Amino acid sequence: MNILIAAREMALEADALRLLRDGLTARAAVRALTDADLPAQALRLLVRLLPRGYVVPWLCQCAAGSELDETERDGLRLAEAWMRDRAEANRRAALAHAAERHYVGAGALIAASAGWSEGFLLDADGNEVAPVAAHLMAVVAAGALLTLAMADDDFAGRCRALVAAGMPLLAPEDSP
Known part of the structure; x- marks a missing residue:
């Protein structure tokens, strides 16, 4: 690259x-x-x-050792669930968590990283809009790590x- x-x-x-x-x-x-x-x-x-395949697992590993509140842990758990089973339902659950939290906080950004690691961007109704740009996952993953560092x-x-x-x-x- x-x-x-x-x-x-x-x-x-x-x-x-x-x-x-x-x-x-x-x-x-x-x-x-x-x-x-x-x-x-x-x-x-x-x-x-x-x-690309290393980002979400490494991000989850970094977050697992951090102090996170329960809402933030929910985002981490959703990303980990997606890593164990890369089903579209798990990816969408991670994206829904991130969107519900308006992409604010480490947990929401971790979930978004999993959701944007492959597949399509979704509109508010869950319809596929466009493929996820390759760098988008890295942007939100870096945001999650910087949020963890700020704590x-x-x-x-x-x-x-x-x-x-x-x-x-x-x-x-x-x-x-």
Whole structure:
């Protein structure tokens, strides 16, 4: 995946974009942002650069160790149910949870990540509208992780910890 396109899809800030260039490996790009003390930007890019199939399981793993209220846990449980059984009914249940909560909070964003990991966007009546854009799941997954990080007294430190946890999931260094 082209690093600059991925960075723009994740709406990285100008100071982050200036550090990136074509030809960087995924790990080198994320490391450049982390080294420049831009851990939240690094986390957003990392989520976009992960293999698509890794995002929701990793997101659920990160959230499982976090303090979540019952409503937030409901979103996590729906995403986990979808991972166990990728039935359309489970995907739609996750999307319904996210929509009912107006996509606010970690649980709603986790559920939306599962719902948008494949399939179609749905209108208010549950009708399929269009295929989900590839980057949309990464945007909401990054939002969920940033929401989890904001609950920590050390936001930047939590972002760095999440980046460190996700780095092994990226392609090896010799893979552009």
